[in-house]
Amino acid sequence: MxxxxxxxxxxxxxxxxFPVAWAQAGAPQGSPPATGAGGEGGLEIQARSALLVDATTGQELFAQKADEPIPPASLAKIMTLDLVFHALEQGQITLDQEVPVSEAAWRLSVQAGLGGPSAMFLEVGERVRIEDLIRGVAIASGNDASTVLAEAVAGSEEAFVQRMNQHAAELGMKDSVFSNSHGLPGGEQHVTARDMARLALHVLKEHPGILKYTSMKYFEWKDFAAQPNYNRLLFRDPRVDGLKTGHLSEAGYHLVATAREGDRRLVSVVMGAASDALRVGESQRLLDYGFQQFTNTRxxxxxxxxxxxxxxxxxxxxxxxxxxxxxxxxxxxxxxxxxxxxxxxxxxxxxxxxxxxxxxxxxxxxxxxxxxxxxxxxxxxxxxxxxxxxxxxxxxxxxxxxxxx
CATH class of the missing domain: 2.60.410.10 (D-Ala-D-Ala carboxypeptidase, C-terminal domain)
Structure with a gap:
């Protein structure tokens, strides 16, 4: 040699x-890299865990308890969309293809109508275009839409979950386990901020077209009132164009966000914040920190x-x-x-x-x-x-x- x-x-x-992580270079976890070795210290995020990554290089610019396992909530839908886009690119399904709404998916819609988790409000037996279901997941975080997509891609929710966990292993998401396509409680499931960043980087590289949907501010469906995107950063920062929020009472408020400024793109992960306002504000702080303090050099x-x-x-x-x-x-x-x-x-x-x-x-x-x-x-x-x-x-x-x- x-x-x-x-x-x-x-x-x-x-x-x-596809990047190589800063962590492989020995960057300290739980704090931003030290001055002179990758950034300014002193930043603290009000959440259970957080991570900031440059999407081009994969280097971690800030990490705070990034390997703590936390229930994913609707962040699981990032994996669902990833597998849906894989199926689209492989020709297994098409955007214009209409697929039936199962009773299992409809029951999730009914729960939402009674004040339960988010939904697209699908009716049992109706046929819905794949692209409309993608919009329903990416914008309105529809649990019913996630179930229909899972059944369309793999034949059943159970078979789809097997694909989710197999794909997670292939991506090196060693601390993540999924039990359904939507992230609602049920079965053993947990993810980490570092694993979610890894998934987001994969999606951005392999399926950049997903940003067409995650950047939409409103979801319009039938004659329902337009539903605003749960990612409130879209309404306050023009650099932001994705990816997904999540919330469970036992997990807190999550947000995996991505933003582009000039030639640079960042991915921030905030998990376990105490409120929607806090996850938005802390995600904004991370993105501002990354764009203001760092630059990319060839x-x-x-x-x-x-x-x-x-x-x-x-x-x-x-x-x-x-x-x-x-x-x-x-x-x-x-x-x-x-x-x-x-x-x-x-x-x-x-x-x-x-x-x-x-x-x-x-x-x-x-x-x-x-x-x-x-x-x-x-x-x-x-x-x-x-x-x-x-x-x-x-x-x-x-x-x-x-x-x-």
Missing amino acids: VMLTASVATVLGAGTG VAFGENGRQVVPVFKGAQPQVTVQPAEDPVVTVPKTAAGEVRSRVELKEPLVAPLERGQRVGTLTIEDAGGRVLRQLPLVTADAVPRGGFFRVLWDSVRLLFRNLFG
Whole structure:
């Protein structure tokens, strides 16, 4: 393994790619990163748990009891919508498809009519478009709509819950368990702020179209009065365009919010606040903190983001290597010019090599040596094995290289 270290000039920017969490870099939990290593201290959120994450880099900018298990309430519907959008993209269902309302879903609607949990007010036996059900979940937090969607995607609520927990495991939501598609009490279910942030980042990356629905301020359905979105941040901050609220008496008030300002997007999680007003206000404080105190910085790599390295026994003598994702990190605005990078490449590279094959790591650190992000370095093109004489000659070269260094 060859390691190259370089100080890097930086510019503001944003990347795309699924992130690596700041927590992996050793950021302290229960408080914002210390001054000089990722932020200003002293911020405290009035809720059972809270988390703030940059959606581009995945770095945690603030964490407060982020691994405390708490009943999800309607935050479970983020997972429901995630699986619905997976089914849409795989062609299992379509937006215009009409599906029947079961008695189980209708009973949830009846409960809402009697002053119970939120609903879309569906009638048993009626057929409803998938897209209308998505709106009913994303805006009005309809428990009846969640049940109908679960049955449409998996055949039954029980089968859908199995998918929810399987998908949670695949995403690395190691501290989360779901027992239904809507989050109402019943069975063992709990999530953490960190797991909900992980889910939100996945949804934003894989299904950005979900923001079309979570950003809608009102839900209009039949001749009912328009229902305002439970996410009150939409009405006070134009940067906010999702994702979901939740509330249970035993859990408190939750809000997973996302906001975009320029090229940056943040995800905040507030769980277990004492009131709706408090979850909104504390979520606003987190988002303001993230936008005001931090910036995203792109580090240089090679020439125009690429580097050419030699290859042994290949049809070509070299291959272009590049980061698998945009090399962007989130840092305090006061430390934007103080990041540095280390390049580690496997040595030697021997053909055949596949396109996109990992051949090294780009590590981005702050001035104090704290790892901010690590990105795979991958091949830009495939390199097939060379002919007989190329392989023979490079075998001799490798032999002398191993003998004499």
